[in-house]
Amino acid sequence: MSLDLTQLDPKPATANDGGIIKMAILAVGGQGGGVLTDWITSLAEANGYVAQSTSVPGVAQRTGATIYYVEMMPDPGVVPIFSLTPAPGDVDIVVASEIMEAGRAVTRGFVTDDRTHVVASSHRIYAVSEKTVPGDGILASDPVVERVNKAARAFTCLDLQDIAVKRASHISASMFGALAGSGALPFERASFEDTIRASGRGVDASLAAFADAFDASQSAQEPAEDTAPADDTPKRALHVPARQKQAWDALAARLSELPEGAREMGLHGLEKVVDFQDTAYGHEYLDLLTRTAGDDTALARALAKHLANAMCYDDVIKVADHKTRGRRAEGVRRHMGVTETDVIQVTEYMHPRAEEVIGLMPTGVARRVAASKRGTALVERMFAKGRRWRSDRLGPFLLLSTLASLRPVRRRLYRHAQEIAHRDAWLARIERLAKTNPPLAIETANARRLIKGYSDTFERGQTKFDIVMTGIDMVAERDDGAEWARRLVTAATNDVSAEPVEGVVATIRSFAE
Amino acid sequence: MAERSFVSEVKKLDVPAGEVFRGEGILAITKALLESGVGYVGGYQGAPISHLMDVLADAEGLLDSLGVRFEANASEAAATAMLAASVSYPIRGAVTYKSVVGTNVASDALANLASSGVKGGALIILGEDYGEGSSILQERSHAFAMKSQVWLLDPRPNLPSMVQAVHDGFELSEASNTPVMLELRIRACHVTGSFVTRENKRPPLTVREALSDPQRDTSRIVLPPALFHHEQEKVHDRLPRARAFIRDKGLNEVFGPDTADVGIVCQGGMYNGVIRALQRLGLASVTGETDIPIYVLNVTYPLLDDEFLAFCKGKSSVLMVEEGQPNYIEQAFSTTLYKSEAKTRLYGKEYLPEAGEYTGGVLLDGLTGFMRAHAPDMLRDGDRAPNESDPGELPEELTKLIPQRPPGFCTGCPERPVFAAMKLVEEELGTHQITGDIGCHLFSTMPPFNIGGTTMGFGLGPASNGAFDGGGEKRPISVMGDGGFWHNGLTSSIGNAVFNQSEGVVMLVDNYYSAATGGQDILSSRAENPKRSTNNSIEGALKGIGVKWVRSIDRTYDVGRMRDTLKEALTTETTGPKVIVASSECMLNRQRRERPQRNAAIKSGERVAVPRFGVDEATCTGDHACMRLSGCPSLGLKETKDPLRDDPVAHIDESCVGCGNCGEVADAAILCPSFYQVDVIHNPGKLENWWSRLTGRIIARMQTRRSARRIELETA
Incomplete structure (x- = not known):
């Protein structure tokens, strides 16, 4: 920050606002930000405050980002002049019902460390731009959490969607609970609850979600270490019938043939191929893996993963x-x-x-x-x-x-024959490269992630895979070959069309020839 | 059935005089209309920013009891034309529309209305959709007032001022025989507050009574020679009377000290923002006591030169706070100052942006700049020196870390499969020239569909392909909604295409409502509406106007059929426009309608099947092809815990309404076998229950047997 502290006015810029509490509520359209806004104004009025809320209805509510704005203050006897829009540097409380929206509040200048208390739900609603990436387009929320925390005076951050869903309620109820628990507003808990009761719909579920969020927010004034929702789905487990125990154990014992650092991934891969076919297939997997990767740990680890995926192709069976x-x-x-x-x-x-x-x-x-x-x-x-x-x-x-x-x-x-032919050509290339350019061999193994899906998608993946292999062959001799291979794979995964990856191949061709 | 119901709120409209009324801006406006003895009200119901028509529709019972006629006009042009009643009769009328798009549509009628002049007060309430969150082109309404010589009110955005503006507006209209526009910005429409009520008034002459005693006055008809007389009358008679009324009634306001070196002139709607900026500069109090004099223009057209000059007297510099471009008021007042040879200097767009909404930050910056240059002594040290607190790099850093979130189709939207089908056809036959229209379907222009190039106006989608009517190697495609069709599209687009023997294809998306604007009923809505005529056939209208090739699809979710029909339209030998009517009910409305019924049915013990979709994590390969053909909010991503996977898989959350699109698209596009539909059967019959258990047991036994014989991996 390039802020000259010596020149700052001793009086805060808000000295004359006479105790107006300014609240911006950022939501994704359809989340019920309007309900929350109504609750907040009713709550303020019930506590002898004058309050004013504004919103922009219409198409912005159709799944887009949207803002509601509330101002309130203890009744001064004369009607106060409230603003209709939030202004940068002039917001006391930001309520964000999705973590990226909390980030958006910062980008719009609504969060300042001298005054803004941010109450946010840590869960994600993925944007269309994240969902349509053929690979992993999810934007990380941790860096956002970290920066919102830095930008705010106080930050209450917890998974309010999870709390609401567990109580078969709606996020507006858990947001209201977190707002109450955060202590950002000068009102009693009972008064919040009365507001929910007075609104009259889904009261019991709302109160339950409110209470959970209230309790959770008491201990969440700092961003929680782990904001992921509690996981109630079963973990990975391999079920081996007694009759096959011996065969499995013998197979699993062979994992010691792998370099130590690759054994865990090898086990995952082994479980997958045996589940896909049988223990004999497991032996085939280990044979191919040890033969191709040798004692190169990094290669063995990469290949353990991608070979398993290659061998467990998505057929009708x-x-x-x-x-x-x-x-x-x-x-x-x-x-x-x-x-x-x-x-x-x-x-x-x-x-x-x-x-x-x-x-x-x-x-x-x-x-x-x-x-x-x-x-x-x-x-x-x-x-x-x-x-x-x-x-x-x-x-x-x-x-x-x-x-x-x-x-x-x-x-x-027939499908197996086709898959095996494709697999073996790929393995042969890796085996060759493992001797001359080990880092590139690893990237060649990683390129397998391009092949996935069914029908057109599968074929598109294969086309892109073939293009990447062409590129890899052209850089086989180069020291920065692995770097180029990574670029090829990234270009192929991040776009549906083959155009970007073809572009990278063209670049390679320009210097390779 | 509109998206927002005001049924409980409109009960407040009946309170007696002297009560404190609390509520939203639009309710206050409605109350003020009733208090002012309005005889008829109307407007185009698709004015989503104001919801004023929804309030009026929900208040129809009360309107009836007062003898007030309520008309849901087909367009803003129709609404404005309806004000003709006030030309011939001393009856007050009010209509509402969204501006500026509605003002554009209305401008022919508006010009004629203005030329004729009015006997009864005529009030046009403009829901001004300008600035943040707007979905329309950005222009000023001000120009319409100037060119048609009608008066423009822009009251301070609080309930008492807005209510007063309604009363003043009618009186001004009658005092000057001129229609009056009342401009309410989007946030003012929905601002909450309170005011003290007056008694609701029956119109002194109702429209029914007027009908029994028809009147006509040839001097009011817009025909030569009367129209030349109207022009003179507007300038030499009505305008001076309007100015006198504004001055005498004190419609504009001045706040702050009588003398000061600097001052501010602002549109009424800007007042709260100006006060907030002054509060932040330490120059105004919470309740609006200001150190800087402010001249508030609650009437922004016409302007009063003498009032303005009196305000400027003794001031060396005055700042004009006028939102939007061009700066008509600033130009006019500059001329005033110049001609009066006054010493005061007027500033405006030097300190404030020429274009864009005047939000809090913008006004603070503008006022700070003006005060620093012209009255630095009034500022605190920190505000005088240019050292605003630096927000640091966090905002900019975060801009790169967060995704854009433009609006899109709702969960289960029936328009999604229409565009999925268009996408599939595009993959097969290549890209086409496609025009859009106004409505929800315009979300198709955004990811993931990226379909459609232009939008020229409501009901003008097919017309905007007019240049391509002659056809060519490929056919042009246009999209239009049912709302646009009835608003204007039947004649301007379809009639036009028939007459010109268009070779184009029209995708007419019928979701049973004017959906984008809040789900109001229209001519072809399927609901029975006791007050309106619904269930009128779009197909019948198309055939009636001469379209030979019409295909109706009554379930848009049938993606395969949608795709095949569109392909047929693009390849058929039939000449003339090809129109596909793709009909399925707006899912928001459908859920609102069906959910309570369904819950009641479940409660009463009826057998009900509730569908929802799921994705098999084990067979989903994480390519997300399904999402590139969907964008449904309920179809998201899930990070797997499988160490062998790099990419997140598809996941359908509990908000899924089971519309069927996922399965249909997976089928039509041959995507993958991961989608499954589950119908949860509530209150199954005895036989069904028994049979389901029996098959369940048999299947479970087979599964257990198979599991017991093999090594099986369980992942989650």
Whole structure:
């Protein structure tokens, strides 16, 4: 900060505002900021204050960022002149119902360390720009929390969405509770609660969420260390039947063949491939892994992850297998918040294309069908429409189970042959590079993350993967090859189209030739 | 059924005289209309910023009992034309519209109304959608007042002043036989406060009574030679009478000390902001006692030269606080000073921005600059020296760390699948020339859809493809909503396309309401409305006006059908405009309507299926292709705890309304098999319950058996 403290006026700039409390409420449209604003004005008036609120209704409320503004002061007898908009450097309390919105309040100058108490929910509502990135487009909230904390006089920050959802209430109730608990307003708790009661709708749930948030905020005047919502979903666990215990143990023992730093990832990968296929497949995984990575820890770790993903490709069998698992059914009920005795209907939306169906045929047959125009056309006609299967019904369940039961013969099917060919070409390239350019070998392993999804998405991924491989081949000899490979992968993951990654390849070509 | 119901609030409109009325600006305005004996009210109901029409609609019972006619006009032009009643009869009328878009639409009628002049007071309440949060083009309403010679009120933004402005406005209108516009900025419409009520008044002459005794006065008809007379009359007769009224009634106000070296002139609407800036400079108190004299223009057109000059007397410098561009008032007063050879210097846009809203920070900066230059002695040391506290780098740093959050389609919006289908067609047939219109569907121009290039006005989407009507290798596409269609689009866009044998495709998005403006009923709404005629067919209107190729889709969520129909429209041999009517109810309205019914049904023991969607984390690969075709608020991201994964997976939260779009898009775009729909059955029948348990047990047994024989990984 380039602030000359010696020249500052001793009187604060707000000396003459005569005790007006100025509050800006930043919300995402649809969060119910209007309800909260009404509660706050009613609360103020019930406490002998005069209050004024303003808002901008309309399209800004359709999921966009929006601001409500409240001013209040003890009744001076004469009508005070309140402002209709918040002004930078002139806000006492900022209430933000999402953490990025708290950050937005700072960018707009509404948070200053001489006076502003920020009460914010730490949860995230992802913006469209974050959601549409093909890779990981999520913006980190920690740096925002840290900076809001620095900018504010006081900061109450906790997951108010989680509190509200747990009480089957709405975030306006938990925000109101956090505001009460933060002590930012000079009113008693009971008065807040009376305001909720007087509003008359969903009172019990609102009061419960209010109370939880009130209590939580008492101990959250500093940003909490861990603001993530409590996790009630089960963790990773491998279920091994007694009959296969020996086979599994023998397989797991082989992890010691990996460099020590890669064993944990190796175990994760091993669990995944065995779940996907069987223990023999697990041995194949470890064979490929040790052969390709040797004793290079970093490479082994990267490859342990990506090889497992490569070997567990998304075919019809995998999907059918997953959809018919008992644990998945439990997960669905948990997600919907219903108990085992509730009646639910589960409709699966699936649309396998001709490619997936042909992939399910034995290699020889599939090759002939794929080669014949009439054969492909027939399969295409048969599967031109999506399927909606009620997996809670016996018929569709049996059908899916039958598909899942093809697992033992999977290795004889066409899709497997295709995947193996692709996998092995990739591994061969890594093996080659491991000898000449180890950092680039690691990046080549990492590039596997580009291949994901189904149908068009899958094909787009493969195209981009191929482009990245072209680029990698061009920089194979260079010391900064790994750096270029990282650039290639980033360009490919952050955009749907192949254009950016092609751009990087063009750049490489400009200096490589 | 409008988005906001004022049913409970409008009960306050019936309170007797002398009570303290608390509420929002728009309610206060409505109360003032009733107190002033208004005979008829109306306006275009899609004026979302003011909600004034929603208040009036909810107050219709009270209006009826007072003999006040309420008309929901098809457009602002229709609303203004309705004020013709006040041309021929001594009846007060008030209409409301959003400005400036509504003022633009109304301006033909407004000009004719102004030319004729009025017998009964005619008040036009402008919901001024300017500045932050606005969804319309940014212009000033001021120009309309000047060019049509109607008067413009801009009261201080507090309830007593706004109420008084309604009373004054009618009187001014009658005193000068001129319509009066009352400008209320968006935040003033919704500011809360209180005022003391007067008695509601029945109109001395109701419109029903007037109808029994028709009047006409040829001198008021806008035809030669009368219209030349009107022009003279406006300038030489009505304007002086208006000025006299404003002066005599003291509509403008002066605050602060009688003598000072500097002063401020401001629009009434700017007053609170000016006082706040002065408060922060230590020059005004909380209740508005100011050290700097302020001349508040509650009437911004016409201006009173003598009043202004009297204010300037003895002052060396005066600051004009006038929001927006051009600075008409500053220019006018500069001329006044120049011609009077006064010594006072007038400043304005030197210290304040030429364009953009005058928010708190802007006004503080402007006033500080003016005071530093012209009255530094009145400032505290810290305010005199240019050393504002430096917010540091945090704001700028944070700008890079937080996402933009433009508005988009609501959860479950039926328009989402329309644009998902358009996206799919685009992938297949390439990009097309696409124009948008006004309405929710304009959110398609933003991510993730990025569809549509221009928006020229309400109901003008298809018309804005007029240059391409001749067709070419590809067909132009335009989008228009049902609101725009009935507002203006039927003739200006569809009739135009038929007449000119357009080869274009029109996507007419019908969500059963004027949805973007708050869900009011329109001609084709499906609801039964006891006060209005609804359920009028869009398709019938299209065919009636001569469209040969019309396809109606009654469930927009059928993405495959939407896509195929659009492809057909783009490729069919049929000549003339191709119109697809894509209909599904606005989800906000539908939820508002259905949720209470559903909850009641569940409570009463009826069998109810409640749908919601989910994503299988295990099969979702985290490519987010689904989100690039959705943008639904309930479809978000979830970071997995799987160490083998780099990217977050899709996740549907509890706000999902089960519209079906996710599944349909996954199907039509052949995305992935991760989406599933769960229908939770409340109060299942005995047989259903038994059967469900039985199948559940059989399935569970098979699952247990399979699990027992294999190694299975459970991830979460």
